[in-house]
Amino acid sequence: KLLGHRDRLVRVHLARILAERKECKDDEYEWISGLLADEDPFVRRAAADAAGRHPHPSSFSTLIKAWEDAEEKDTHLVHVTRIALRNHFAAGALPNNAWQNELWANELLDIALAARGPKSAESVASFLAESIGADDTSSDDPANKSEKPSIGNWWYMGPFKAENFDKAFETAFAPEQEKEIDLGKILGDTDLSWKTKPDWKDGLVHNELKGENTAHYLYREINSPVARNLKLSLGSNDAVSLFLNRKQILNKKVRRAVAPDQEKLELSLAKGKNRLLLKIVNGGDASGFYFNAGLGVEEDKLMRAVSFVSEHVGLDKLATVVSLLDEQAGKDIGYRIRLHRKVWQGTKGGEKPYSRELGKLAEKVVRSHVQAKASGSSEDALRLASDLGLRDLFKPVLEILLSPQASSGTRLVALDACKNLSEFKFAPVARKLVLDHKEPESLRLAALSWLGSRKSRGDAKVLRAVLSSSHERLQRSFAKGLASSKTGAETL
Structure with a gap:
């Protein structure tokens, strides 16, 4: 009855009483929402204050509506609703459709950034994911937007020895000659067998293949519910060949340290089981590979998020957004360093204060990951140190270059960084x-x-x-x- 009382002072006092409660009951949250929709601006201000003190998902949409209606006509109400929304972000009191109001999306991001805190970080990360879309599909074909394919574990066979590097690259060893891979079959003159490698995770550099002038084969199966294209990022040390359903789609004779995105291509998957065979040829020292399929590849997604924030919010907020994403990554140092390097590349250097922030993270990773098992994180840190021109890091980078414990691929990356930091x-x-x-x-x-x-x-x-x-x-x-x-x- 009081919600509909004709005296606005009664409705204002009701909102103030609710604001002063230590906690509200479910029906009282509904009262706050009702007062937020009141036709009187004084009532809406008092209700916005109550909503800010008692954040709840049921109040969020009416807060947005009150904020939108106020626009610039009622600066007091705009201010109070912004504070209330910030408290909602900080408390994580958000409905599932919190970011659907496109008109206010950028302002909401600004408020969410001001709120800070882990709940706010989750909200910002969610918003960025929604704003930039889900998967980066290769076309508008509806088939590409349907259910994702599932990718099995890697299986490994090798090494296959050759007289020299050229012979190792050109020779079609036993796995290439098989019409259909049988994972239980023993192949080759040395009775080699397929061994499962569940620890070889996608999106990381793996420098574990050994043997001078040798070929190494990796096999996995991709099951797709429909025929579709799938983006792929590859890296290799040294040469690489790739076969999909017995058809060769890549054959590159190179000598290099492995790194992400050295080869970018699309796989044309058939409906059902698809057989992928990867051949890595090593000329000497340790060898390895990088593989990341485009099922919403995290680096692409991050760059779209960075572009979105740069365009709509500005570089002054970019560092805050990246800091939130960094917090979300937690202890995954490999992901964090890739995030910061992608941001650096996307902003072409960014602003000086942010450059120093990146430099501190790069230095931390370079110093602490000399002998990291996930060598990709160390290599990305070295590349970032080189990108930033952090001359004071020359000594720790040189230590990695001269360290016999580091892989040859990591040492080559360190060599490039050293010559860039100080000739x-x-x-x-x-x-x-x-x-x-x-x-x-x-x-x-x-x-x-x-x-x-x-x-x-x-x-x-x-x-x-x-x-x-x-x-x-x-x-x-x-x-x-x-x-x-x-x-x-x-x-x-």
Whole structure:
């Protein structure tokens, strides 16, 4: 009866009484919602204050409506409803459709950022997910938006030894010759069998394959309820071939350290079971791969979120949003460092204060993950340190480069970072690497190629030693360095 009382002062006092309660009962939350919809602005202000003191999902939509109706006509009501909404975000008192009002979505994000707290972080993360859509499908084909395919565990067979790297790449070993993979069958001259690898998770770099001039095979099955395309990100150390349902769709002969997104392609999945065979060829040292299928690939999703916030909220709020997403990631340091590096790349450097924040995180990861099992997190941290030009990190990065415990792939990434952070400090290190026969050939080649591209008398002794040696691959690498340098002829 009081909700509909004709005297507005009675309705105002009712709202104030509700605001002063220590806690409200279910029907009293409904009273607050009713008062928020009152035609009198004074009643709505008092009701908004009550809603702010007692956040509840049932009040959220009427708060939004009161805020929307007030616009700029009633600045007091706008202020009170903003505070009430902020308290709702902080308490996590949100209905499922909290972000559906597109008109106010950006303002709501602003309020949610001001609220902070774990519940607010969950809300912002949810909003970003809704704003940027679910999966990044490759076309508008309805089939691509239907039920997701399921991807099985990896199975591994190898190593298959060859005379040299070229032979290892060109030879079709037993797994390639099979019409249909039988995981219980023993293949090859050395009685190799398929071994399951459930620990090889997607989205991480795995540098666990060994053997000079060897081929390694990985197999998995993808079951799709419909025919559809699936985006794929691959990385390899060194060469890579990929077969889908016995058809070769990738064949790349390279020597490199493994990293995400070295190859991007689409798989044309048939309805039902699809058989995927991956061949990795290693020239020397440790070898590995990176695999991430586009079932809403987290990096793509993060970049769309970053783009959305940059466009609608501005870079001043971007650091706060990323900080919230960072908190959501918790202890997953690999995910966190990829997030920050993607943000850095997407904003092309961002603002100076934010750059320092990124630098602190990169330094923390670089220092603490020298011997990390998930080598991908260390490598992404090294790349980020290089991107940011953090010269004071040269020493810990150099420690990784010279660490025998680090994988060859991680050491190559560290080498690239060292030369970018300080050419002057890296030059003597590069000379020692080239002349040290105990070091992996891949590192010596990379260091020599860099020396060959410079114009420095200090490199002359090393270069003469290489030219007078019988190591043709080192000489070839030196020649490539010369070819890439404007002063190459003078150096020669």
